[in-house]
Amino acid sequence: MLNVVIFGAPGSGKGTQSELIIKEYGLDHISTGDVLRGEMKAGTELGKIAKDYIEKGQLVPDDLIVSMLANVLDSKKPAAGVIFDGFPRTIPQAKALKKMLNERGTDVSIMLNLQVDEDELIQRLLERGKISGRSDDNLETIKSRLEVYHTQTAPLADYYVEEGKHVAINGMGTIEEIFGRIKEAVNNVK
Ligand code: B4P
Numbered sequence: 729m730l731n732v733v734i735f736g737a738p739g740s741g742k743g744t745q746s747e748l749i750i751k752e753y754g755l756d757h758i759s760t761g762d763v764l765r766g767e768m769k770a771g772t773e774l775g776k777i778a779k780d781y782i783e784k785g786q787l788v789p790d791d792l793i794v795s796m797l798a799n800v801l802d803s804k805k806p807a808a809g810v811i812f813d814g815f816p817r818t819i820p821q822a823k824a825l826k827k828m829l830n831e832r833g834t835d836v837s838i839m840l841n842l843q844v845d846e847d848e849l850i851q852r853l854l855e856r857g858k859i860s861g862r863s864d865d866n867l868e869t870i871k872s873r874l875e876v877y878h879t880q881t882a883p884l885a886d887y888y889v890e891e892g893k894h895v896a897i898n899g900m901g902t903i904e905e906i907f908g909r910i911k912e913a914v915n916n917v918k
Contacts, residue, residue: 729834730755730809730918733816733825733893735884736842738873739849739856740899741906745842746813748907753914756806759813760793763800765862783863785872787817787880794824801828809837817881822888838917839888840910842899849874 730753734742743759750757764782767775774792781788797815804810816822829835844852850870857865864873888894895913899906 729806729837730914731829731834731837732809732811732914733836733839733888734811734813734842735839735881735888736899737844737846737849737877737882738870739853740842740844741852741903742813742842744903745840745907745910746811748903749811749910749914752911753918754808755811756804756809757811757813758797758800758804758815760797760815760817761813763796764788767796779863783869785864785869785876787876790818790820790824793817793821797825798828801832809834812836816884819884819887822884836888836891836893838895838914839885839891839893840913841885841888841894841896842906843896844899846874848900 732749732753732755734746734749736742743761746757746759749755764775764778768779768782769775774796777792778788787793793815801810812825816825826835850867853865853870854867856862864870885894897906897909897913
């Protein structure tokens with residue numbers, strides 16, 4: 729199984745590159761952001777709780793995310809592997825993912841760390857905000873998402889360096905250029 733963690737700041741291109749990776753390698757896609765937005769739209773209990781955090785640009789608590797992810801993973805029954813998009817975002821989530829995958833006889837194959845300048849991140853998210861209708865794509869929330877990323881999520885890169893899974897990807901340039909860099913990295917671990 730090829731299990732890819734795609735990692736990076738908000739706006740770094742995780743969702744965009746995930747779509748291309750899925751087409752190329754036939755993976756199942758799990759985006760915790762998409763699952764949470766689905767729960768919010770459906771007005772579920774989890775969606776109501778998540779909404780408060782997302783609109784402030786904060787992370788949804790680990791225990792909720794981890795149990796949600798276990799359910800999604802079991803419902804998908806992936807064949808070729810999975811791309812984890814926006815998960816893990818904290819060290820406890822990374823440890824939970826490892827446990828979950830090990831229990832299913834597999835592990836993370838590679839962690840792709842998309843690196844993009846801060847000005848470019850803000851620009852991309854503001855641009856998306858004009859059409860996405862996402863309640864978290866406004867300047868104030870973008871700033872707190874970036875702050876949360878730097879304090880809570882970025883340290884996760886070191887965890888994957890220690891695991892020997894971390895690959896830094898230059899996330900600046902055209903979508904095709906970045907995807908070319910990703911393919912090179914993924915083909916090395918396939
Ligand atoms: P997500 O949905 O994961 O949102 P995100 O971090 O903002 O990244 P996204 O994938 O949307 O952006 P992308 O880089 O693809 O999370 C939303 C919220 O949910 C979080 O803030 C948090 O509250 C909660 N949440 C989710 N997962 C959680 C977890 N595990 N634990 C706790 N809470 C969790 O793309 C951005 C834009 O850039 C796009 O419009 C795209 O078109 C554009 N773009 C991409 N590549 C480009 C390029 N090369 N050039 C120009 N534009 C580009």
